[in-house]
Amino acid sequence: ERKVELLMDEIGFLKKLHEEELRDLEVSAPSPAGLAEVEVCKPELTAALREIRTQYESIAVKNxxxxxxxxxxxxxxxxxxxxxxxGVVRAGEPRGGCREQTPPRPYAAPLPPQNEALQRQMREMEDEFGEEIGSYQDVVGRLEQEIQQMKEEMARHLREYQDLLNVKMALDIEIATYRKLLEGEESR
Known part of the structure; x- marks a missing residue:
């Protein structure tokens, strides 16, 4: 349960970080057209985050x-x-008042091997959970890397969109100029 809580907290933190970086990208965009690109990318990013969240939730339920x-x-x-x-203790208990009570030491003899077995089991569990934690950290690292790649790709798409928008605006100006020239020729 603690692992699940930690993973959910980490997801929340990554979402907040991502939203802040999106806001930074929106603020640094030179034109309102950049905002349209961010709005276009938001559904894709939201879908990706939703998919990551469902993966984390399924992992959490499984764990x-x-x-x-x-x-x-x-x-x-x-x-x-x-x-x-x-059963061992009962088998060694005296049955009746005539018998002399035996000291508890012989019955304590099986405890050291049991203690060793429990300690060995505890070490195995620590190793197992250590590996599991390592695998979760690997997953988190991979997901953070994917998020970073998505951010870089989104920034690249934003730059491409802005370049295309600038070309479109230049072409619109050129078309308007040619129209004025044609209208001037027709009016002569």
Missing amino acids: LQEAEEWYKSKIQSLTCEVDGLK
Whole structure:
């Protein structure tokens, strides 16, 4: 659950960062035509962010289910171990008042191997979750890289659009000039 919360917080942070950078791009655009390009790119970017969010949510749900399954299996295995230890302890308990009580030391003997097994299991889990965290960090890094590439591509498209708009405006001016010339010729 903590991982899911961290991932959701990171998604929120990346969205805010992206929106700020979009605002910076809009402010730095020299003409109102740049705003139209940003508006055109917003649906694509929104769709990409929505897709990333659904991927994160599906990963989070999957991890939550895996964690619940793992938790249930560990509880079940520990319950079985406790029941087994209870059986060992009961087998060694004196039955009746005539017997002399034995010291608890012989029954403590199985605990060190169990302790070692639990410590080994704990180390394995730390390694497993360390690898999982590493894989999530790789995913986050890859997604950040994709976001950066999308930003660069969006900026490139914005520049291309502005260049095309400038060419269009120059052509419109030239067409208007030719029209005036033609109208002048027709009026003579």
